[in-house]
Amino acid sequence: MKHVFRLKVGPVAFRIGSDWEAPLAQLRRLYAGYPTPEGICDFTVRVEADKPWRRRLRPSVAIRGDYVLPDAAPLPLAQGLLAAEMGMNLQMALGQRRYLLLHAGAVERDGQALLLTGESGAGKSTLSALLGERGWRFLGDEFALLGLGDGELRPFPRAVSLKNAAADLFADLPEERFGPVLSGTPKGTIRHLRPNDAAIAGMHDRVPPALILFPRFGPERPAAVRPVGAAELFMRLTQASTNYVALARTGFDALTRLCRSVPAAAIDYGSTEEALALVDRLWAAR
Amino acid sequence: MTAAARELTGLLTDPARAGEVADWTALVSAARAESLAGTLAWRLAGVPLPREVERLMEDARRASETVRVEALWEAEMARRALAPLGVPVVLLKGTAYAAAGLPAAEGRSIGDLDILVPARSLPEVERALLAAGWEWVKEDAYDDLYYRRWMHELPPLIHRARDRMIDVHHTILPLTARPKPDAEAMIADSAALGNGLRALAPADMVVHASAHLIADGDLAGGLRNLWDIDRLLRHFAGADAGFWAELQARAGHHRLWRAVHRAARLANDLYATPIPESWRIWDSADPLFRARMLARDGWGRQTARGLRFGFYVRSHLLRMPPLMLARHLLAKARR
C-alpha cells in the first residue's frame, strides 16, 4: 500500500497500511518510542477506501486486514486513527492463537498483575489507565495475553482509548502523550493516550496474575465487594475471551489453571476514588 | 498476477526455498487471504525458518488442528442424525479429505460441512436434520424456490447450537449447468470410511474438485482449491500407475473432461504437479485462469478487478442458460 507503519506492542507486531498518510502520521506520533518490528509482522491491518471512489470523494475508511468481520461499518477519514486502532483489535480478537486473549485491563505491582474485566462501559479501561499513573505499571487496557504454557501475562500496552469525560481524569498529563480529539465517533468523543515510559520500557516482561476484579460502575449504587468463585470465574472468562474455543485443550488448561489459582471478586463503585480505594484494599488482602 | 501469490505457490511447491523469501509479512497476508495459511505452515514444518516466522507457523498449525477436529465433529453429528435412515452419506471436499486422512487435508481450512446423498433420499434427510437441530438460513421464498428447483443442493442449513452450516448435495453441479455428472454412480462407487460415512472414489474426488474449481464458481479461493487438486493427483497417481487413464475415463463419463484437463494443466503450471505428457497441451484460455488465480497481492488484497468481473459473469453463464439467467436477474432486480 502507499503508506505503511510497523509497530511492536509487547509480543505482537503489526503492519498497518493505508491509502492516506494522515492516519498513519497520527499513529506514529501516538506510538512514539515504541519498538519497530524487525522481522515478520504477526498481523496486517488495512485502512483503506471503503469503495475505490471513496479515496477522494467524501473519504470513507474501511477496517480490513488479515482477519475481517463482515458487518464492520466504515468510518469517516477524520477518524482514520480510530479505524487503525479497531483494525489492530480485530486482528487480535480473531487471529491471536499464541496466548489466551482476555478482554481485560491489566496493571502490575510488586511483580504481580491485577486484571480488570467486565462488560464495556464498566470502567476497566479508565481504571487500568488511572492505576498506571498512580504507582502501578500499566500492562494494557483492552486485552490481556495469558501465556498458554506458563500462565503468565504478557504486557500489551497499546494506547488507551479514553471515552468522553474520561479524558478529564488525565488532564494533568503532558499534551504530547495524547492523540487528536476524535468527536462524533460511534462511541462518542474519543481521545487516545500513550502509556507512560515505564509501561513502554517494561513491555517485554512477563507478569504472573494475582487478582481478578469485575468492576461495575453505578453512581447510585453503594460500594460493594462480592467474591467470585472459580466456576463462575471460569464461565465469565470464557465469555471475556475471544479465542478460548479456538485454543481447544490449551485454552482449557490455561483457563482452569488461572481460575483455580487466582482469587476474583466483583466490585460495585460509584466514583473513581471509591474504585481505587477498593482496589488497594483487595490487593492488600489478596 | 502478483509477486506475493506467485511466491506463495512457489513455496508450497518447494518449501526448501524458504530461505529466498524476502518479505514474510506479505507472504503470510497473501496466504491468509487465500485460506492457505495452515497449509503453508504444514508445508514449512521442519524447514529452517527465522524464529519469529517459525512461531507464527506453529500458531497456524495449532489453529488448523482445531479446525480439523471441529470439522470431523460436525460430520459425526450429521452421521448420528442420519444413521437411522440407512442412506449412504458421502462426505465432500475438506471434511472428506480430513476423514480419509489424505495429504490434501494437512493444514487445510474447512468451513461448511458438505455431504452428498441420493436425490430420492432428500426429503427424509431434510426432515432428519431439521429434527436434530439444524435450521434453514433463508432470506426469502424466492431463494428457497431457486435452490430447490435449480441447484445441486438444498438451501443451506445451520445448526442452532453449534452455528455450523451444512450443504446437502444431491449432485455436484447445478441442475442448470450443461454437464450432467452421474451422481448415482458417484454414490454407488464411493468408499466406506470406517466411521459410518463415505468418501468419493479417487477419480470422482478429482472430478468433483475440478468441477467445483473450473465449472462452477468464479474462481475466488482458487489457489486453495487448486492445491487440493495437486495433492489429490500426486497422492492417487503415486499409488496407482493406472490412475490417469481411469481419471480420464471417469471424467468423460461425467461430461467433465474439459474441467479436469484444465485443472490438471493449471496444477502442473502453478504447483508443478506431475501430469501425463499427453495432457500438456497449450490452451488459449489457460493464461486467463492462471492470472485470475494469482490475483492477490502482498497486502491480502484482490487485484485484477476486470478479470475478476469477467470470471464472475462466466460463473453465472456456466450455471444457467442465458434465458434463465435473464429471468433470475430480473427476479432479483424486482425485489
Added chain:
Amino acid sequence: MDERNEQPGGEAGGGLVPSRRMVLALGAAAASTVVTVRPALAQTAGSVMHCQIPVPAPQNAGSYIAPDGSVVAPGTAGAFPPPPRPLTGEEAKALLNHGPTPAGLDPEAAQAYVNYIRRLQAGMSGFTCYASLQMPR
C-alpha cells in the same frame, strides 16, 4: 492424565467424585444440567468495532419489509420500504429495547425493521452485529 483429574483442594466443598452413599438427585425433567461454552465472537464484534445491519440484506436490496419482519416484494400492501441506509448497532439496540425511533425513520416501519433483525440467523448479513447486541453481559 494430570492434576485436573484429581480432587481439587480448597473451596470446592461437596465435590462430585462419588463419595460413597452420597445422595444423588436426577433432577426435575425441565432443569438443565449441561451448558456448552460457545465462542465469544459476538462479544468481540461489539467491543472492537462499530457494526451495521443492512435491512434487508444487500442481495435483496429494494425489497420491502412486512410488519412481521419478513422480506416481501416491493410495493406489497402493508409492508414498508427499506430504510435509506443500514441501521447501526446502536440504533438497533435502542429499537430492540423499545427506545426512541432513530432520526429519519417512521416509527411503524422501525418496528418492522426490528422484527427483521430479530429473525436474522448466522450466515446472514448483519448477524454478527445483531449477535453482539444480544450478549447478556
Added chain:
Amino acid sequence: MAGPRYLADADVLAVAAEMEGLTIVFHQASGQTHILAPPAPQILAALAGDAGDEEQILSRIGADFDLAPAAPAALAARLAELEAAGLVHRP
C-alpha cells in the same frame, strides 16, 4: 428393558476440572467445553466406554450413590441433554 441404549467415549471425562460442585469437561472429540451439574457427570461416568439403557445406567450409578426419588422422565431428560451436546450417542 426396552428403550434406547446410550454410549459415551471411554475418555469422555479424561480432561475435566471440578469447581464448586460443577464439572467442567473438555470434550476431546469435539473440542467443546461443557459445564455439567450433577447428575450429568455421573451419567457420563456410567456410560464411558460401556453402553447401557436406562435401567443399566440406574444400576451403575446406584453402586456409588443413593438415588433420590425422581420423576420417571428425569433420567430421559438428562440423557436427551447429553445427547444434544454430543456427549452420549446411541451406538
